[in-house]
Amino acid sequence: MPAVLEIEGLRKTYKSRRRGTRNALDGFDMRVDAGQVHGFLGPNGSGKTTTLRTLLGLIRPDGGRMALLGHEVPDALPTVAGQVGAIVESPQFFPHFTARDTLLLLAGAGEVPAVRVDEVLELVGLRDRSGERVKTYSLGMKQRLAVASALLKNPQLLILDEPANGLDPGGIREMRTLMRTLAESGMTVVLSSHILGEIQLICDSVTIISLGRRVAFGPVDEVLAQHSSGAVRIRLEAVSDLPVATEALTEAGIRVTGHPDHLMLAGVDKPASVTRLLAEKNLYVSELAPIAVDLESVFLELTATAPVPGQHRQVDESMKVGGTGQPGPAGGGWGA
């Protein structure tokens, strides 16, 4: 599949006399293939928005290579801008214009037919409120308007930064459906979001960034599989048998965490080996459930941003590839 977005070794450094030098992007790589819905994840301050702004020509990079739809940017941005729809960070519009006027002015600037304005207003559910001033809109309505403005060009590549921010549950579901529909129609969608459940549901592939570097990328299933810890929860017919079972499993090299009514096992390659082992000791399993890893836990592990009781994590305290707290050797798509 051809790549519609390619970033290699992107660097952006901010220098300040007072605060010194900060690498917002430190050799960041990213690739998005055509027709995908791609999740772009990272903790606050990790470089997501800087990446998107740099890609769209709003920030000047200090190094690296970027390409959109096969054209090198920022040089070719004027050529590809008409095929790339984007919203970056929170939706910002002139508050005294109506939604229709806002879109008509953008359509005029981009030489898009005015009839497209009605189409996108219908698409994002603002048709009946399009004559009202933007300042009267809720955050969710502004978000819808932002998505409408990005869709106005009928782009080949749609880049959305936190599109579900401020949306009600129905709106989030509509947005999810819209993303899928757009992808099915051949549009490539890059979605930056902190709602990881949504990303897991919508996206075909993800890139995770931490402190300006890519820490993971690939199809969602592969990323989850790579970080499946082999955790299994078991219950026995008799709770009184749990200490004996713990001893047997520990002797077999399995990490066991005891709970009042069940055991949590870690590092289990084949759950069947557990049932066999316990059956040989006349201990009978009433429940054996592999614990599925989700994107949120993978994200927290990779970026080292899981909350720790009694500690207040600062914005820049997250995982850096090659730095302290580096996860173990990664196979497949990890950190490549």
Add this chain to the structure above:
Amino acid sequence: MSLFRTELRRLSKRRFTRYMTLLGLLVLAAVVVGVFFTNQKIDAGQLARAERQADQQYQEQVRWSEQERVACEQAKTAGTATDGRYPDDCSMITAPSRDQIEAKWFLPSTFDFKETFDETLIPFAAILALVGFVIGASFVGAEWSTGGMMNLLLWRPKRLTVLLTKLAALLTGILAVTLPAAVLWFAGFWAVANFRGSTEKMTSGVWQSFMLTGVRGVVLVLVLTTIGFALASLGRHTAMALGGVVAVMVVGQFGLGILLSMASVRFAEAWLLPTYALAWMTKTVTLQDWNSCNATYYGECKPATMDITWQQSSVLLSVGVVVILGAALWAMRRRDIS
């Protein structure tokens, strides 16, 4: 629709643009109406009455000077003229000649188009320049502060083209208001002169002079509009332009004026920007140094003078526009947009 037409539409749709333009035009209309009601057409009866009042004033002056001369001589004779009230020679106390008391002093105010219209172009240019400055600053400043500029650049990634197109649309809009306003201003004062004054002695040379002053006024409006736009773009906020101009006027002009005055600097007004704006409109401003004395053949003491010409003003305005707009374009091209 092209970017230029879109920006022109954006400019005209903004409430601030509409309200400021309306306010500026209302102030101009108020000036014309005010001049209309504070002037009168002079008829023969009023002229005769003024002549009589001038005669009466002359007679009073003659009587008063005669009384004073007699009192002076009496005081000299009595030896009491020691308080410096009277001159040494009492014959020096004389009445002014009749022609020194002019009849026009006793006439009501009348609007002489040839003599006065030129001066009205100064407030005309000043008011529209202020309107242009504020609209220019707000037009681009609000775009920056509300994120509109960023949205636009996602559609049109050529930064300089976007900024210069916005400026072109702004200047076109301001010109579209200024030119009809100038025509109405000419027409309004022509009407005032017709009904409340005089339109006599108008020659083609006078018309040409008025037209040139009007053109300089329009240029001043466009220059200040550009400066307001460029300052707000440089600071990426409307307040940058408005705050900048307040700082320049309060600190740089009033403060500097006081400082120069305290230091007894010769021709202190030559350091103040309004002098150059005035020179631009009136072609020449002559500054005088009252602490100097240039003696004439007749023994008079004339102050030294310095002329500020419209050519010097044009250099200052050009340099101002080039530096400020150049800085705004440079910042637009180089600075990150976040």
